[in-house]
Amino acid sequence: MLVMGGRLVCFYPVLREDDVENHFPEHPCLKLIVSSEQIPSSRFSRVLxxxxxxxxxxxxxxxxxxxxxxxxxxxxxxxxLRPQKSEPGHCALMTAFCLLMIFILLEKE
Structure with missing residues (x-):
């Protein structure tokens, strides 16, 4: 589905109190080019x-x-069913979901 050199762009929610840079989903076929944080509140933000x-x-x-x-x-x-603050910087479910979507996106070349 995603061609070589193709880009995937998405928002990723994070807690402001934690380090934003180190907790993004990874995949062996993909490389993070840039991340840009948007801060809608003092507690939460999202990273493009x-x-x-x-x-x-x-x-x-x-x-x-x-x-x-x-x-x-x-x-x-x-x-x-876990409490909201499950891992530093983000919800474990969101991480798992993002990884799942990346694998699904790439598996149908």
């Missing part, structure tokens, strides 16, 4: 992420995606 596809999707990455999908399914209920 611009990510570019730098590597083709391989069978090895596909296998890793299957494992991540399974982990997401198994942990979905656990993550949604």
């Amino acid at each position: 992420l611009t990510i570019v596809k730098t590597v083709s999707y391989t069978d090895k990455i596909a296998e890793a995606a299957k494992i991540k999908h399974q982990e997401f399914k198994e942990n979905y209920v656990k993550w949604t």
Whole structure:
């Protein structure tokens, strides 16, 4: 779906009290180009992420995606029932969801 050199742009919510720079989802086919924080309140902000596809999707990455999908399914209920401040900088569910969407986006080349 995403062509080589194609860009994926999305907002990523964070808590202002934590370090924004170190907690973004990662994928072996993608490279973060730029992040830009928007601060709508003193407690929360959102970061606009611009990510570019730098590597083709391989069978090895596909296998890793299957494992991540399974982990997401198994942990979905656990993550949604956790207290709001679950990890530094962001909600664990949001991280898992972003990773899942990235894997889905890349697996259909």
